[in-house]
Amino acid sequence: MEIIMSVAIGFLFMAAVYLMLSKSLIRIIIGTGLLSHGAHLLLLTMGGLGGNSPPVVADGVSISDYADPLPQALILTAIVISFAVTSFFLVLAYRSYQELGTDNMDLLRGTEDHE
Amino acid sequence: MSNLLLFPIIIPLFFAVILMIFPKRLKLQRILAAIGAGVTLISAIVLLAKVDADGVQAVTLGSWPAPFGISMVSDPLSALLVVTSSIITLFVVFYSFPTIGVKREQSYYYPAVLFLMVGVNGAFTTGDIFNLFVFVEVLLMASYTLIVHGGEKPQLRESIKYLLVNIISSALFVAAVAFLYSVTGTLNMADLAVKIPQIEETGILTVIAVMFLVVFGFKAAIFPLYFWLPGSYYSPPIPILALFGALLTKVGVYAIMRTYTLFFTMNVGFTHELLGIIAILTILAGCVGALAYFDVKKIIIYNIIIAVGVILFGIAQLNQPGVDGSIFYLLHDMLIKAALFFLVGIVAVLFGTTDLRKMGGLIKTYPVLGWTYLVAAFGLAGIPPLSGFPGKLLIVQGGFEGPQFWGSIVILATSLIVLLSAVRIFIYAFWGEPVETVPLKGSVFNQMFIPTVILVAITVVFGVGAELFMPFISGAGEVLLNPSIYIDAVLKE
8 A cells, every 4th residue: 555655646746846847837836736745645654554543532442453643643734834835825926927927937037137 | 940941932922923913013013023032032041051051951842751742952052053043133123123114014024033033943942853844834934924025026036936945845854754754653853863773774764864964955055955045035135134144044054963963873974974075065156156246145145155064064074173163153154144244234225236346435434334344254254363263163173083184175275265255345345436325314324233233243252252152062062972962851751
């Protein structure tokens, strides 16, 4: 199972890198979304996929049956952080499209008095 | 009081939250921001005295036993860094009053500065690798708002790149933490330091060590990963630039120092030699940039990159003079970079431009400013009585004692380039034919100049009185070189 997950995460990273190397800003933001999905799934996979019960204390479940609760807490933290950063990035993209009139990264180069 | 080490994190957090309630009350914003930064500084100094008297302070939140809860650890190095970053934030707040502009001040500028302080102090104090990630995100989020604050066109353009680079490095940080967790099964730094030497397959750990170098290298702007820094740091106004230049890259440097002395010591022959080579390349790349530009901000920005290389070279030696020198140089560099950005900020305001070729003759009208700048420039280059000297001396000594003696030669040679780049600003802006300056009210000038002079004076005291500070610094170096002190303090129960 971990092998399949690793391959899937690899695909997510590959797609993310491909999108982030493109010219359009919105494709770059979609790339960052895929990158954080990949990172979160990696965290889940690397914690081990054993354990059949959700980490909630219940009757009749032995300790070895619980899934590892720590990676889930880490992912939850990482998800809200990347959610906040992504929303900031989207608003920034919107504002810069309004102000600068382009979403092409090639046209967003240099400084005003470029030497 | 065992919770003392949390005060430098909680106090600015409290003040930042209070300040968000009334963004338009200008006077109250200023006063409360200054009080918040000042109280934080006082608590940081008390913390440093406590750490110096009683040894490493550690508290695990929620009274859980150590590897299970989140540990906060204050050893001499982190206490020194917290004090230095609090000093700088306080001066940045004072310097912001005349320079940042009322419109920015009324749109949550001071809360953002204080949140940045929360993130920086937290990142220096934490003893948990995932908590470090969270504090780094806190300071990055505050830095995103500050870098785009005001919404001018260059700021918008450059902050897109800054955001993108940091999102990528944060995702890599999560991935690196995931790998480290799967290998060791713990996230507490002290527990990691215990578990890592027990693992026999060092190959995977070396890979993770290099991955962490990439992650923190993005933040610290080391050689192949520094490309985002010159453009991004060029766009925001001077007080924000001083805050970033003094604090943000240093968090990455601190994280490399911590991870490469505490737990990635299993394959020193590879990882630390790599770090040493990258440090030297970073210095050379920074030197090229520092000489290439006729722009006061660009010159100082490239000097940040040079200093990062010098500090990391000292750490890579992993011997006592190298590590002590790195710590001294790190503290010196945070102070002197803030002072230099303040000074070039005043110069840029006076001429209305940052282009050196349009400046000249300022020494006749502003002699005190000129001599203060010269002192700061000499301090940056490491002229003996000033603060850059003892750190660089120890780093060079560490290099000669360690395996990479050629690196010390490069550092000595590049010191001349640093001196040249800093003195070039002096020659262009202060000598030569006077150029017409923008008229500036004396009170505004004083408001900008007084914090700057005090900061330069602090760096002079730091250099001349190096003997006074050496006990703290060698104490910090001792903890870095003997991780058992750190481990025992955290896992004592």
